[in-house]
Amino acid sequence: MTTVRDGLERLGEILDFAWKVISRVLSGRVLAFAGESIRQAGILISGSVGVIILLVFALGLQCGIQGAYGTQSIGAPSIAGAFTAVCNLREVTPYAFGYMMAAKVGTGIVAELGAMRISDEIDALEVMGFDAITYLGATRLLGYMIVLPFVFIVAIGVGFLGSYVAVVWQFGRVSSAAYLEIFWVFQTPLDMVFSLVKGMSMSAFVILVGCYFGYNASGGPVGVGTATARSMAVNIVGIHAIGLLSTQLFWGSDPRSPVGG
Amino acid sequence: MVPVTGGPLTALPGTVGAMGVLLLRTTRAIVRTPLAFGPELVSQIAFAMRVGWMPLVLAAVAMSYGPAGIQAAGFLNLVGAIDRMGGLFSITVIREFAPLVCAIVMAGVAGTAMCADLGARKIREELDALSVLGVDPVTNLVVPRFLALIVVTMIFNVYALIFGTLAGLLVAVVNGSSAGVFFHSYFDNAATLEVLASFVKTAIFGGIIAIVCCYKGLTAEGGAAGVGRAVNQAVVLTFLAIGLVDYAFTQALLALSPELSATR
Numbered sequence: 001m002t003t004v005r006d007g008l009e010r011l012g013e014i015l016d017f018a019w020k021v022i023s024r025v026l027s028g029r030v031l032a033f034a035g036e037s038i039r040q041a042g043i044l045i046s047g048s049v050g051v052i053i054l055l056v057f058a059l060g061l062q063c064g065i066q067g068a069y070g071t072q073s074i075g076a077p078s079i080a081g082a083f084t085a086v087c088n089l090r091e092v093t094p095y096a097f098g099y100m101m102a103a104k105v106g107t108g109i110v111a112e113l114g115a116m117r118i119s120d121e122i123d124a125l126e127v128m129g130f131d132a133i134t135y136l137g138a139t140r141l142l143g144y145m146i147v148l149p150f151v152f153i154v155a156i157g158v159g160f161l162g163s164y165v166a167v168v169w170q171f172g173r174v175s176s177a178a179y180l181e182i183f184w185v186f187q188t189p190l191d192m193v194f195s196l197v198k199g200m201s202m203s204a205f206v207i208l209v210g211c212y213f214g215y216n217a218s219g220g221p222v223g224v225g226t227a228t229a230r231s232m233a234v235n236i237v238g239i240h241a242i243g244l245l246s247t248q249l250f251w252g253s254d255p256r257s258p259v260g261g
Numbered sequence: 262m263v264p265v266t267g268g269p270l271t272a273l274p275g276t277v278g279a280m281g282v283l284l285l286r287t288t289r290a291i292v293r294t295p296l297a298f299g300p301e302l303v304s305q306i307a308f309a310m311r312v313g314w315m316p317l318v319l320a321a322v323a324m325s326y327g328p329a330g331i332q333a334a335g336f337l338n339l340v341g342a343i344d345r346m347g348g349l350f351s352i353t354v355i356r357e358f359a360p361l362v363c364a365i366v367m368a369g370v371a372g373t374a375m376c377a378d379l380g381a382r383k384i385r386e387e388l389d390a391l392s393v394l395g396v397d398p399v400t401n402l403v404v405p406r407f408l409a410l411i412v413v414t415m416i417f418n419v420y421a422l423i424f425g426t427l428a429g430l431l432v433a434v435v436n437g438s439s440a441g442v443f444f445h446s447y448f449d450n451a452a453t454l455e456v457l458a459s460f461v462k463t464a465i466f467g468g469i470i471a472i473v474c475c476y477k478g479l480t481a482e483g484g485a486a487g488v489g490r491a492v493n494q495a496v497v498l499t500f501l502a503i504g505l506v507d508y509a510f511t512q513a514l515l516a517l518s519p520e521l522s523a524t525r
Contacts, residue, residue: 051497058504062511066357069515073522086336091328096504099365103496107373111489170512221384225377225481225488229370232496236316236369240323247327255335 014234017133017215018208024138029131033139040143044105049151052100056155059096060162063087067163068171077173081183082257084163089187089195090251093159095243097152098202102235105203106210109140110231113214114224122215137211144207145200152199156192185258194250201246205238265480276498280476283399287407287472290400298405305409309371310416317366317417318424324362325425329353330432343438347446348524350429355455356514356521359421361507364466367414368499372474375406376495379478380488388479398479407471414467415460422459455521458514465510466503473499 024030030037067083113136116122125132160183168176213231217224265275329350337343379402382388388398426447433443477495481487515521 051501055500055504058501058508061508062357062504065508065512065515066353069522070352073524082336086332087328090332095324095328099500100497102369103500104493107489107493107496111486111493114489115484115486221484221486221488222377222381224486225380225492226374228489228492229373229377232373232492233312233316233370236366237319240316240320244323244327247331251335252331255332255339257336257339259336259339 013216014209014212017137017212020133021137021141021208021211024131024134025142029134030138030142033135036135036139037143037146040140041147044144044147045151048100048104048108049154051104052097052151053155053158055100056093056096056159057162059092060088060159061166062162063092063159064163064166065171068167068173072173077171078178079182080167080171080174081179081181082186084160084167085183085186086257088159088163089156089191091243091247093152093156094195094199094202095239096159097155097199098206098239098243101203101206102232102239105144106206106235107228107232109207109210110214110217110228111224113211114217114227115221117215117217118220118224133215137208137215140211141204141207145204148200148203149196152196152203153192155199156195188256191256194246198243198246198250201242202239205242206235209234209238276476279480280472283403283476283479284468284472286399287403290397290404291408298401298408301401301405302408305375305405306413308374309367309409309413312374313366313370313413313417314420316370317362317420320362320366321359321421321424322428324358325350325354325428326432329358329425330429334432334436338436343433343436344442345446346429346433346436346438347443347448348450350426350443351447351451352455354422354425354429355451355459356511359418359425360459360462360466361503362421362425363414363417363463364470364503364507365500367410367417367467368470368474368496368503371410371413372470372499373492373496375410375471376474376478376492377488379475380481380491383479383481384483384487403471403475403479406475407468410471411464411467414463414470418460418463450524452521454518458510462507462510465506469502469506470499473502 063084064080067080067087068077070083071077071080113122116136122132122136125135164176164179164183167174168179209231213227213234217227219226265272265279333349333353334343334346337346337349379388382402388402391398391401430440430443434440474495477491477498481491
């Protein structure tokens with residue numbers, strides 16, 4: 001029972017901290033450090049986007065071959081696009097995006113803020129009169145959330161490209177035009193918006209968890225490593241919970257497919 | 262283990278090579294006497310299972326219920342073929358989602374913890390002390406973790422299969438099918454080779470996670486951010502490797518065994 005209570009306490013602390021960060025963004029206090037936000041956004045673009053895109057591409061290829069072999073097994077390789085459209089847009093790209101956000105950005109925040117915490121830099125900030133949560137947490141949340149929707153849309157495109165490469169070039173049982181016709185019929189702009197909401201919820205969760213574990217790190221350099229590992233475990237649970245709930249919410253009652261009446 | 266220096270791209274070939282060397286040394290130490298890793302192996306297996314079981318169950322249910330379940334059930338309902346749900350699940354869960362979920366959970370939960378643990382020993386100079394005492398870190402620390410992660414990832418695959426299938430059953434029942442129809446179609450389409458390949462794949466994933474995370478832990482550098490940075494790089498490299506190996510493995514399997522692509 002103690003582990004359950006500890007877990008709930010930890011969850012409460014994370015929510016409490018997350019609300020502190022979010023309220024500093026919403027109230028506009030973060031705008032005092034707008035330059036820092038933009039700098040963090042720049043670091044995200046130059047440092048993390050590449051690997052996120054790479055994982056999305058790899059899983060897009062995966063969607064492609066599953067769709068190609070799966071539809072071939074029912075004797076209709078030309079409808080591979082129906083599978084890859086749903087697979088990429090609705091599920092695999094948000095999950096791949098969330099996984100890599102957690103791996104690259106989330107643990108990166110923990111390592112960085114944790115190092116600042118244990119070398120007493122965060123205390124020094126507060127002594128100087130800076131609000132550390134605003135300067136370190138809220139600026140990151142704002143900066144990343146400005147950039148991430150665009151990164152996500154690029155990632156969707158790269159996932160599409162991966163599936164196209166796998167189905168049309170590599171598998172080669174369907175022509176480019178026939179593949180793309182079915183592919184575009186099986187998605188709407190609203191699906192894209194839903195997918196974006198799903199990906200952004202996962203990203204916001206990852207950023208806030210990263211800030212919490214980094215800000216509250218203790219126990220020397222070893223403690224930073226432990227906090228980084230723990231944040232990853234929390235992220236894995238959170239990403240899947242968000243993915244499950246948003247799929248049920250967005251597509252659970254209406255499959256949104258152009259089939260039938 | 263000497264860390265490879267340079268930018269992220271220039272250091273990549275050297276890092277991959279160094280991980281290959283670590284893999285060779287590990288496999289050699291596994292078969293060479295004295296086999297001194299027994300107690301450590303047991304404690305690592307217990308550790309990995311303890312930290313991993315809850316995320317694994319949740320992730321397996323979420324992956325099967327959401328992507329495979331809701332999306333497929335919606336489509337199959339439209340074309341009036343909800344009775345084929347079981348066959349679809351026996352393919353997607355066994356071939357794809359169960360191994361992937363195991364790999365993601367083990368990398369994110371157990372791999373990171375092992376990397377942090379080894380990194381902590383490295384920067385506290387415990388590894389140097391061990392070497393001075395004549396205790397080889399590869400034989401005594403990497404080998405048990407390597408074997409433990411392979412074993413636990415394969416055991417977890419069983420649970421991912423069970424919980425993934427249960428989540429599929431839940432979706433089928435929610436959408437008006439019945440358990441009997443679901444399992445009829447499920448076992449019609451299940452193939453022994455598919456299950457075998459699923460376990461081979463998880464074993465490969467477990468080995469990758471162990472080598473990458475142990476390498477990054479053993480080469481953690483000092484400084485306040487050192488261990489955290491090592492864990493960060495370890496999990497990024499592991500996820501990328503899992504994605505690429507998954508693609509190569511599945512493609513090779515499907516191309517070499519066309520009988521797997523037959524609907525029964």
